[in-house]
Amino acid sequence: MPYQDIISKLKKSGLKGRSGSGFPTGLKWESVKNAKAKKKYIICNAAEGEPEVFKDDFILKNYPEKVIEGIKIALKTIDHSSAYFYINKNYFKKYGVKLKKLIGKLPIEIFQKKTEFGAYIGGEETSIIESIEGKRAEPRKKPPHPTQVGLFNYPTLVNNVETFYYVSKIAEGKYENTRFYSVSGEVKNKGVFELPEDLTVKKVLEQTGNWPSFDFFAQIGGGAEGEIFLPQELDTSIQYLASIIIFNKETTDLYGLMGKWVDFLMKGNCDKCVPCREGLYRIREMIDKNKIEKETLDDLFLVLEETSFCPLGRGSTAPFKSLINKVLK
Amino acid sequence: MKIVRITINGKEIKAQEGQTVLELAGKNNIEIPTLCFHPDLESKAGCRLCLIEIKGKKGMHTACSTKAEQGMEIITDSPKIQKARKTNLELIFSQHREECDDCVWYEKCRMLRMAREYGLKITRFSDRKKNFPCHQFGPSIVFDTSKCIDCRNCVEVCQKQGVKFFDIEEKDSFFEVFPTKDKRRDCIYCGQCLAHCPVGAFESVGEYEDIEKPFEDKSKVIVVQFAPAIRTSIGEEFGMKPGEVVTDKLVAAIRKLGVDKVFDVSVGADFTTMEEAKELMEKIKKGKGACLSSCCPSWVKFVEFYYPEFIHCIATTRSPHIILGALIKTYWAKNEKIDPKNVKVISIMPCTSKKYEVERDELIIEGSKPVDYVMTTRELARLLKKRNIDLKTIKPEPADHPLGIPSGAGVIYGVTGGVAESALRTAYYMITGKNLKNVNLKSVRGMEGIKKAEIKAKGFKARMAVVTGTGNAEIILKELQKNPKAYDAVEVMACPGGCIGGGGQPLPSTPEIRRQRAEALYQIDAKKKLRLAHENPIVKKIYKELLNNKKITHKICHTKYFKKSREVKI
Numbered sequence: 019m020p021y022q023d024i025i026s027k028l029k030k031s032g033l034k035g036r037s038g039s040g041f042p043t044g045l046k047w048e049s050v051k052n053a054k055a056k057k058k059y060i061i062c063n064a065a066e067g068e069p070e071v072f073k074d075d076f077i078l079k080n081y082p083e084k085v086i087e088g089i090k091i092a093l094k095t096i097d098h099s100s101a102y103f104y105i106n107k108n109y110f111k112k113y114g115v116k117l118k119k120l121i122g123k124l125p126i127e128i129f130q131k132k133t134e135f136g137a138y139i140g141g142e143e144t145s146i147i148e149s150i151e152g153k154r155a156e157p158r159k160k161p162p163h164p165t166q167v168g169l170f171n172y173p174t175l176v177n178n179v180e181t182f183y184y185v186s187k188i189a190e191g192k193y194e195n196t197r198f199y200s201v202s203g204e205v206k207n208k209g210v211f212e213l214p215e216d217l218t219v220k221k222v223l224e225q226t227g228n229w230p231s232f233d234f235f236a237q238i239g240g241g242a243e244g245e246i247f248l249p250q251e252l253d254t255s256i257q258y259l260a261s262i263i264i265f266n267k268e269t270t271d272l273y274g275l276m277g278k279w280v281d282f283l284m285k286g287n288c289d290k291c292v293p294c295r296e297g298l299y300r301i302r303e304m305i306d307k308n309k310i311e312k313e314t315l316d317d318l319f320l321v322l323e324e325t326s327f328c329p330l331g332r333g334s335t336a337p338f339k340s341l342i343n344k345v346l347k
Numbered sequence: 348m349k350i351v352r353i354t355i356n357g358k359e360i361k362a363q364e365g366q367t368v369l370e371l372a373g374k375n376n377i378e379i380p381t382l383c384f385h386p387d388l389e390s391k392a393g394c395r396l397c398l399i400e401i402k403g404k405k406g407m408h409t410a411c412s413t414k415a416e417q418g419m420e421i422i423t424d425s426p427k428i429q430k431a432r433k434t435n436l437e438l439i440f441s442q443h444r445e446e447c448d449d450c451v452w453y454e455k456c457r458m459l460r461m462a463r464e465y466g467l468k469i470t471r472f473s474d475r476k477k478n479f480p481c482h483q484f485g486p487s488i489v490f491d492t493s494k495c496i497d498c499r500n501c502v503e504v505c506q507k508q509g510v511k512f513f514d515i516e517e518k519d520s521f522f523e524v525f526p527t528k529d530k531r532r533d534c535i536y537c538g539q540c541l542a543h544c545p546v547g548a549f550e551s552v553g554e555y556e557d558i559e560k561p562f563e564d565k566s567k568v569i570v571v572q573f574a575p576a577i578r579t580s581i582g583e584e585f586g587m588k589p590g591e592v593v594t595d596k597l598v599a600a601i602r603k604l605g606v607d608k609v610f611d612v613s614v615g616a617d618f619t620t621m622e623e624a625k626e627l628m629e630k631i632k633k634g635k636g637a638c639l640s641s642c643c644p645s646w647v648k649f650v651e652f653y654y655p656e657f658i659h660c661i662a663t664t665r666s667p668h669i670i671l672g673a674l675i676k677t678y679w680a681k682n683e684k685i686d687p688k689n690v691k692v693i694s695i696m697p698c699t700s701k702k703y704e705v706e707r708d709e710l711i712i713e714g715s716k717p718v719d720y721v722m723t724t725r726e727l728a729r730l731l732k733k734r735n736i737d738l739k740t741i742k743p744e745p746a747d748h749p750l751g752i753p754s755g756a757g758v759i760y761g762v763t764g765g766v767a768e769s770a771l772r773t774a775y776y777m778i779t780g781k782n783l784k785n786v787n788l789k790s791v792r793g794m795e796g797i798k799k800a801e802i803k804a805k806g807f808k809a810r811m812a813v814v815t816g817t818g819n820a821e822i823i824l825k826e827l828q829k830n831p832k833a834y835d836a837v838e839v840m841a842c843p844g845g846c847i848g849g850g851g852q853p854l855p856s857t858p859e860i861r862r863q864r865a866e867a868l869y870q871i872d873a874k875k876k877l878r879l880a881h882e883n884p885i886v887k888k889i890y891k892e893l894l895n896n897k898k899i900t901h902k903i904c905h906t907k908y909f910k911k912s913r914e915v916k917i
Contacts, residue, residue, distance in 0.1 A: 154515065159392060159412045284520040289497060292395045295521070296438035300472055314471075317434040324406045325395045325431050332406065 024095050024189055025051065031188050036180035036197065037063060037143075038239065038259035039329070043181055049165040051096050053173035060092045060101035061150070061169065061176045064109055065131050065141035069241030069282060071261045073198040074179040076210035078113045081183055086120045088182025091189055092175060093125065100125040102169070104146050107133060131155075138242070138286025139330055143176040145288070156288040157328035199256075201228055203237075203264035219252040219262060230264055235345050237263040242282045243333045246340035272346055276305045276338060283334050293321040294331030301338065310342060353419040362415040369397055369410035372423060379423050380432065380461050382439070382545050383498035384411045386857050387843060388507075393498050394545075395435045396461070398428050407431055433465045441472035443546055444479075444493040449555045450547040451725060451854060458546060482526050484512075484915050486552055486706050487536035487699040488850075494548040495524055501540035501549070508841065509653070509818040510535055512915075526917050533652050533913045535817065537645040537841040538699035538850015551699045551723050551851060558730045561720040562604055567691040569606040570675050572668055572750075573597060575613045576697040576761025576846035577724050579867035583853040583860075584728035585738040590863030592871060595743030598751075600736050601695070601727070602744060611746045612694065613753030615671025616760040616769065620880035621890070622664040622904045623766070624774040627836055631809060636831040640766050642666045644704035645841035647908060649817045654824050655910040663905040665717075667760060668694040668701065669710055671750060672717030673903045678893050679750060687713070693720045695727045697761070697849035700841070709906055723851025754883045755872030762865040763815040763845035764791035764798065767838040771802055771811075773881045779805050786878050792869070794844050794862060797822065809835040815848075817841050 029044030050058060062085065066074040077085060089101050103117065103126055110130050117128060129150055131140050139145050144158035147169045168174025177185075180198055187193040197215040202208045205228040213222055219238060223229040236252065237244040239259045256262075265275070280302045289295040297318045304310055319335045326332045349364040355377055362371050367390070372379050383394040390411040397410040402420035407428060413421075422428070439458065450456065462469050479493040490501075502513040502524055512534045514527045526534070541549035553560070562569060582591040598609045619642060630638040641647060641662040650657050665673075672694065676687040694701060701721045704710075710717055722730075731738060745751060756772055759765035768788045775783050790800040791811065796819040802809045812834045814820045820839045827833055842848040844861035847868065872878060880886060894900045 161414075281520070289522040290391065290499075291393050292435050292438050292496075295497065296442055296472075296475070299475065299521075300438070300441070317430070320427075321395070321431050321434045321438070324427070325398055325435060327392060327395075 024091055024185070027188050028185065031193055032195075033181070033184055033188065033193070035178060036184070036260075037178035040258060043177065043185070046165060046175060046177070047092070047095065050173045050175040053166055055173050056098060057172045058096050058099040059169040059172055059174040060089060060096065060099050061143075061146060061174060062089050062101065062103045062126075062179060062182055063141065063143065063146060063176055064103060064105040064179045065146065066109070066179070067106055067131075067138050067141050067286070068243065068259075068261070069278075070202045070237075070263045071200050071240050071259065072202075073200045073210050073260065075109060075112075076200075077179050077183050077198060078109060078117075082113060082116055083120055084186045085179050085182045086117070086124070086126070087189075088177075088185035089126055090124060091185055092177075092182070096175065099175075101127070102150055103128045104131060104150065105129070106131045106141075138282065139288045139328070142328060142330060144328075146176065147174065154288070156290050157330075197260050199226075200261040201226055201264075202241075202262075204230065204234070204266050205264050216255045218255050219247070222262065223252070223264075228264070230266075233267040235265050235267055235341075237265065237337060239336075242279050242286070243330075243336060245336040246344055248344055267345065272341065273305055273308050276341065277302070279337050280305055283330070287330055291325075291327035291331060293318075293326050294334065297322045297331075298334065310346070315342075351415050351417040351419075353415050353417075353421060355421045356423055364415065366415050367411060368399060368413045368415065368421055371415060372410060377423055379410045380457070380464075381411060382457055382461075383496070383500065385500055385543050385545070387543065388500055388503050391498060391500075391503075394439060394496070396432055396439075398431055398435075399423050400425060400428060429465060432461070433467045436461055436465060437467050437469070437471045439496050440467075440469040442475045443496050444474050444477055444491075445469065446491070446494065446547075450494075451541065451550050451554065452547045453729075455854060456547070482917055483552065484526065484534040485536055485703050487702045488534065488538060488541060489550050489552055489554075490526060490540070491548050491550070492523070492525075494546055496546050496548075497522075497524065498545060499524060500543040500545065504539045504543045507818045508535070508537060508539060508816060509821040510649070513540075526915065528917060530913050533648075533911070534915050535645040535648045535652070535841065536700035536703045536850075537817070539842060541699065541850050542842075542848070542852070542854065542856045551726070552702060554723070554726060555729070558722065558726050558733070561691070561693045561722065562606065564691065567689055568608075568685055569691050569693065570608045570610060571601050571604075571606045571693045571695060572610040572612045572615070572671055572675070573601065573695040574668065574697055574761065574846065575616060575753075575758050575765075575868065576849060576852070576864070577695060578758075578871070579761075579864045580697065580847060580852050581724050581728055582738060584725065584732075587739060588863070589860040590867035592867050593738060594871070595745055596738050596741050598746045599741045599744040600731050600738050603736050603741070604730070604734065606693075608747045610671060610675065610750040611753050611757075612668045612671055613757030613760065614750045614883070614885060615667035615669075615674070616757035617754050617880035617883045617886045618670045618674070618889075618904060619664055619667045619760075619766075620756055620769040620773050621886060622900070623662050624770045624777055626662045626664055627770060627809070628774055628777060628807075631807070631835050634832075636660055637827055637834045638662055638836045640836075640838040642760065642766055643700070643840045643846075644698075645700040646817060646820065646839040648700070648703070648911065649820065649841065650824075651908055651911040652913075657824060657827070658908045658910065661908055663907065665710070665904055665906050666704065667757070668696065669704070669717045669906075670904050673712050674750065674889065674893075676712070676715055676717060677903065678889055687715055691719045692717065693722060694718050695722050695724065697724050697846045697852045698842075699723065699850040701851075707906075712902060724849075725851060725853060728853065749885050749888075752877070752883070752885065754880050755875035755878035756880045757883075758871045758875075759868050761846040762868050763794070763840050764813045764838065765845065765868070766840075767791045767811055767813050767836065769880055770836075772879050775804050776879065776881055778807050782879060787873075791838075794858065794865070811835065812837045814839045815843055815845055
């Protein structure tokens with residue numbers, strides 16, 4: 019068995035899931051491997067759908083064989099398992115043929131993300147499971163976690179494209195604690211860069227020739243749910259989704275920007291729970307009127323953060339809150 | 348089952364693993380507000396009102412979806428919880444156009460009760476759905492989408508019924524509930540969407556605006572007949588307990604509305620029993636496959652629309668209120684020397700589908716509909732309240748002669764298994780010439796979705812399936828598709844627990860409430876001396892005087908069915 023000790027290698031490497039939630043990959047694998055069941059599933063999440071995040075696109079374009087290799091390692095590590103490659107339609111168009119070729123006879127089925135349901139929520143792990151089961155792409159209650167009760171009620175390992183890429187690197191002994199950064203917005207050198215994971219945002223921007231010469235703010239962690247940082251706050255490394263978007267502080271239409279976020283979230287959510295469905299709508303109302311009512315907004319933030327069904331709703335306040343507190347004030 | 352210990356608000360509670368915090372709180376008299384939760388359905392955790400905090404866990408959680416785990420420490424009330432409940436409720440109000448005077452929940456509205464309790468401003472946000480449309484489903488149900496709070500209980504319950512009349516479609520960045528445009532689906536008018544909607548987005552056609560209409564025409568002789576299932580449920584609308592028997596109070600209250608006669612549909616049920624028992628035996632003799640019950644118009648429509656290949660199996664016997672309506676307009680009117688055209692028959696039913704049934708042209712006898720108007724239990728209660736008639740305090744009066752005294756068999760028609768039990772009691776007599784020693788046929792009683800029983804008597808054997816819910820009936824029909832001889836008789840009632848859980852009944856409709864309503868019907872039967880349809884003196888009399896030949900019996904007691912294409916227009 020070539021991958022006998024992959025789980026201990028994963029644990030030793032300290033690799034954390036690269037979809038944004040940051041769960042230790044080794045623990046997740048171990049949990050699925052040790053779960054008692056006749057059948058198990060592996061899902062590679064290639065549903066990347068947040069604005070200005072395109073690292074999985076880059077990886078699928080440049081290193082698809084490494085991603086498939088990562089899934090193959092999972093198939094060999096987890097007994098009685100088969101896999102789904104859950105991919106958004108656009109990426110399927112671009113890379114479908116190549117992926118199929120690489121998959122060959124491996125038990126990996128490509129499943130295209132359905133766009134008729136909540137577009138963005140369709141990338142959340144339990145929504146992916148629901149979608150593959152033929153249901154609406156809506157989040158499930160946790161617990162039970164998918165590692166115990168997942169696809170068709172079998173233990174299921176869901177990892178992101180980038181995570182599988184690094185699994186293959188770790189198996190080869192070539193992992194150097196790097197990650198992929200999407201850098202975009204008003205920068206000279208837009209792109210995806212593979213750099214050390216503990217690099218500060220400031221250094222990432224400097225090393226890629228992207229540190230702005232104007233007063234700016236940055237959105238970190240995705241073009242919809244990412245939090246806003248001021249230049250002096252960028253001496254920190256990224257703990258979640260590695261996407262950096264740069265905005266010119268002078269020229270950016272702040273209400274327009276918030277409007278884009280809220281429209282994306284309203285279109286991308288599943289509308290199942292009250293705070294996310296109705297709360298975001300009321301935030302949009304304020305943005306449309308270019309008028310923030312602080313008390314109401316605070317009430318909406320509280321219910322979104324603390325009472326939403328899933329991470330989409332709970333994380334939706336970060337960009338608004340930070341932009342309003344730091345930039346709009 | 349593993350036992351775990353948790354605490355709720357500091358109180359130690361022993362729980363079975365898998366029980367929800369909501370369930371455990373309820374059992375321990377700890378109140379947690381709910382709205383979208385319904386014990387018949389999956390917990391969807393959408394309204395975010397049953398909020399709790401769990402020590403050591405971030406954020407707030409919902410009691411309906413949180414399962415007990417060893418050592419959990421739960422708090423159900425705190426300033427933060429109160430604040431969040433308040434905002435979420437204000438958001439729910441913002442998508443719900445208030446029409447409180449005209450709502451099936453009326454004084455029982457949980458939203459309003461919570462609004463008072465939490466001191467919130469129900470109009471804090473403008474109504475998002477104020478221009479949303481109303482849809483009417485045939486002559487039975489209205490869906491006012493401007494009141495819908497997107498809990499999707501209707502979607503689930505309709506799916507469980509095997510009807511799937513609702514779709515979720517995207518409109519302006521929202522996934523909204525719509526009646527389907529799919530021509531292969533149609534509403535069966537059971538009203539379970541209404542019974543499971545927490546906010547009154549559904550009501551029956553005429554639920555408010557038309558409640559006085561049927562009583563207005565004073566030139567007519569007005570005869571009211573009330574269904575079996577109402578006598579143990581309508582009390583709930585007047586603050587009485589579910590299952591409180593109010594038969595004679597109900598008669599007195601209806602009489603106070605100024606009507607001429609009050610008869611009991613259970614008497615009609617005794618005639619249905621006679622005819623259905625005959626049909627059942629004939630079908631078994633001829634070996635022509637299963638005999639499907641015909642009392643429930645939603646079930647009949649379900650077969651006509653979704654499974655037309657079974658139309659020939661449905662008993663041709665008319666439903667109890669249709670038979671009694673016909674007897675009122677023929678036998679009774681003639682005896683009273685009244686022109687049947689001057690008689691107006693109003694049925695009080697637990698059912699939204701009966702509004703559809705009475706519109707069926709094939710029921711017309713000599714140019715006249717057996718029943719002119721159907722009112723639901725809720726509608727009658729509303730009218731009584733409007734006229735200040737208090738069911739609780741009114742002095743009981745018996746129903747009128749000659750169509751006011753039913754057998755116990757006629758009364759249990761209101762509960763799943765009741766039709767089968769009544770028919771079997773009479774069929775046994777028809778086969779053996781003797782009455783059953785024990786008429787309590789417990790094998791067909793109970794609230795399970797599907798019950799199976801085998802009945803034997805003097806070389807006669809019948810395999811029966813007793814079903815509640817059309818979704819469950821689908822399972823039986825699929826069995827019959829494979830093996831037409833799998834069952835000799837199938838009783839189906841579309842609503843959970845039978846008519847006691849009908850779409851026209853008081854709200855809420857929960858398993859416990861339905862159990863109490865059903866139990867009370869069995870109690871009425873148990874206390875009666877007259878428990879067999881064929882022994883009811885008025886049944887004997889009318890068979891002798893009127894239904895003494897096949898032709899007339901067929902005209903009054905039997906009907907036909909048709910393959911249906913979609914009726915509801917959206």
